[in-house]
Amino acid sequence: MGSTIRRRRWASLLAATALVVTVGGTLAAPAGAASAQSADVEFATHCIPPPIAGIPPIDGTTTANITVDNASPKVGDTVTVTYTVVEPAASNPTDLALPADIMTPTGKVTLGGAQTGDVTVAGPKKNAPVPGRGTFPSFSMTGTFTVTAPGAVTLSPGDYNIHTSYILELDTPCTVTNPPAPVSETVTATDGNPGNTRAISLSSASGKPGDSVTVTGSDFSPGAAVTLAGRSGDGQTADTATVTADGQGAFSGSLVVNDKTTTGVVAFEGSAWSAEKGAGPAAYVVVDDTPVPDGSQKLTTTVRAGTLSMSQAGDAVQLSAVGFGKGGASEGALRTVTVEDFRGGPAGWSLTGKVTDFTGPGAKIDAGRLSWSPACTTKAGSPSTCQAGSPGSVGSSGATLASAPNGTLTGGEFTVDAGLSLNVPAFTPPGSYAGVLTLTLT
CATH class of the missing domain: 2.60.40 (Immunoglobulin-like)
Known part of the structure; x- marks a missing residue:
C-alpha cells in the first residue's frame, strides 16, 4: 500500500511539469514589453508533454507578441528581438502548486519579407509560483539578428519549448501547427550608406560663351577635391574646374562655360561623375551670340524641368x-x-x-x-x-x-x-x- 501511495505522489509531482491546453482567459503582457507597432497574435499550437507525465499531445492556442529595440534599422545593424508568450497553450494540470523560478523558455522567431530565416531566442529561469490548476504565467525570450537586406522584414512567433527543473529536468516542446504564425511586428530596413545630401547652386542660370558662373556647394566631404563640370544632356562637356571643400564640406568656385550645348552644371568628388558623390545638374543655358547670317533666322527652344x-x-x-x-x-x-x-x-x-x-x-x-x-x-x-x-x-x-x-x-x-x-x-x-x-x- 505504501509503495502505491509513493508512486502516486511521484506521478503527481512529475505531471505538474507538463503543459495542458486551456481555452479562454486573458493575460496582460509584462509592462513595457510591447511597442506601439507590435500586435498580439494567436496561432494554433501542438505541444508534446514529457512522456513520463502520461499526458497525450495537446493542441491549443497560443497568444504572443514580438517587439524590437529598433524598428528602422540600417543594413548591418543588429536588432534585439523579444518574443513574449502572453498566454501559453497550457496550465498546471494538478492540484500541486509549482514553485517560482523553475521554467526556462527557448524558442524561435521567423523572419519574412526582405530577409528570411529564424532568430533563436531564450528567456531567463524565472517565473512566478503557479497554483494548482492555475494558468502558466506569461514569459519572454530575447535574441538578436543582423539586418542583411533593405526593405520590410516581418517577424512571426515560432516554435517554443518550456524546460522545467523541478524533481526532474523535463522539456515540453510546442510547435506552430500551421507555420508561419501571423506577423506580430515589422521592421523597415534601409541601406547602410547614408543618403546623398550634396547640393549646389549657381550665381546665374545663363551666360554667353566664355562667361564664368559661380558654383556654391554644401554637404560635400570636408577637404575633398571637387570637380565642377558642364553637362550637355546626360554627357559631360570639356568645361571643367577644380575646387576644394572646406572643413564643413562647403565650397565656392568659378566655372568658365564655353560649350554652346551646355544644359547644366554638376559638381562631384572623385575622378568621374556619380550620383552617390555628386550634386546637380543645376540648369544653365549658354546664350549663343553668334551673328546670324544675312537672310537667315536663328531658331531656339527650351526644355523646362518639371516636377x-x-x-x-x-x-x-x-x-x-x-x-x-x-x-x-x-x-x-x-x-x-x-x-x-x-x-x-x-x-x-x-x-x-x-x-x-x-x-x-x-x-x-x-x-x-x-x-x-x-x-x-x-x-x-x-x-x-x-x-x-x-x-x-x-x-x-x-x-x-x-x-x-x-x-x-x-x-x-x-x-x-x-x-x-x-x-x-x-x-x-x-x-x-x-x-x-x-x-x-x-
Missing part, C-alpha cells in the same frame, strides 16, 4: 468580407497609382505607405495585420526603371511600395499596384472596420 508627382485611380478600397468566428484574409487591390518624374537630373524617388489601425464597432484590427504585394511597371522610353517594394506587412511604421534609383539621368512614367490582405482575427466583433492608408512620394 515629381503622383495620382491615384480613386481613394476607396473595399476589401472582401470574412466570417465571424473564422477570420482570415480580407483581400482587395490598391487603387492604381501613377508616378510621373519629369524633373530631369540624377535623383531617384521612393513611394512609401503606412496605415492606421482599422477601427470598428467598439473594437479595432491592428495596422500590422495589413500586408501588400507590390507591383510596378515602367512606361516604355522612361530613363529610369521602377522597382517594386518587398511583399509583407505595411503597419503604422510604414513600408516601401515602389522606388526608382539615382542615376546619371532619371525620369519617366510609372504605374504602381499592390494586392492587399488584412489578416482579421477570429471572433472579431461583426461590423464595418476602416483604416487609412497614406502614400508619400519623395
Whole structure:
C-alpha cells in the first residue's frame, strides 16, 4: 500500500511539469514589453508533454507578441528581438502548486519579407509560483539578428519549448501547427550608406560663351577635391574646374562655360561623375551670340524641368468580407497609382505607405495585420526603371511600395499596384472596420 501511495505522489509531482491546453482567459503582457507597432497574435499550437507525465499531445492556442529595440534599422545593424508568450497553450494540470523560478523558455522567431530565416531566442529561469490548476504565467525570450537586406522584414512567433527543473529536468516542446504564425511586428530596413545630401547652386542660370558662373556647394566631404563640370544632356562637356571643400564640406568656385550645348552644371568628388558623390545638374543655358547670317533666322527652344508627382485611380478600397468566428484574409487591390518624374537630373524617388489601425464597432484590427504585394511597371522610353517594394506587412511604421534609383539621368512614367490582405482575427466583433492608408512620394 505504501509503495502505491509513493508512486502516486511521484506521478503527481512529475505531471505538474507538463503543459495542458486551456481555452479562454486573458493575460496582460509584462509592462513595457510591447511597442506601439507590435500586435498580439494567436496561432494554433501542438505541444508534446514529457512522456513520463502520461499526458497525450495537446493542441491549443497560443497568444504572443514580438517587439524590437529598433524598428528602422540600417543594413548591418543588429536588432534585439523579444518574443513574449502572453498566454501559453497550457496550465498546471494538478492540484500541486509549482514553485517560482523553475521554467526556462527557448524558442524561435521567423523572419519574412526582405530577409528570411529564424532568430533563436531564450528567456531567463524565472517565473512566478503557479497554483494548482492555475494558468502558466506569461514569459519572454530575447535574441538578436543582423539586418542583411533593405526593405520590410516581418517577424512571426515560432516554435517554443518550456524546460522545467523541478524533481526532474523535463522539456515540453510546442510547435506552430500551421507555420508561419501571423506577423506580430515589422521592421523597415534601409541601406547602410547614408543618403546623398550634396547640393549646389549657381550665381546665374545663363551666360554667353566664355562667361564664368559661380558654383556654391554644401554637404560635400570636408577637404575633398571637387570637380565642377558642364553637362550637355546626360554627357559631360570639356568645361571643367577644380575646387576644394572646406572643413564643413562647403565650397565656392568659378566655372568658365564655353560649350554652346551646355544644359547644366554638376559638381562631384572623385575622378568621374556619380550620383552617390555628386550634386546637380543645376540648369544653365549658354546664350549663343553668334551673328546670324544675312537672310537667315536663328531658331531656339527650351526644355523646362518639371516636377515629381503622383495620382491615384480613386481613394476607396473595399476589401472582401470574412466570417465571424473564422477570420482570415480580407483581400482587395490598391487603387492604381501613377508616378510621373519629369524633373530631369540624377535623383531617384521612393513611394512609401503606412496605415492606421482599422477601427470598428467598439473594437479595432491592428495596422500590422495589413500586408501588400507590390507591383510596378515602367512606361516604355522612361530613363529610369521602377522597382517594386518587398511583399509583407505595411503597419503604422510604414513600408516601401515602389522606388526608382539615382542615376546619371532619371525620369519617366510609372504605374504602381499592390494586392492587399488584412489578416482579421477570429471572433472579431461583426461590423464595418476602416483604416487609412497614406502614400508619400519623395
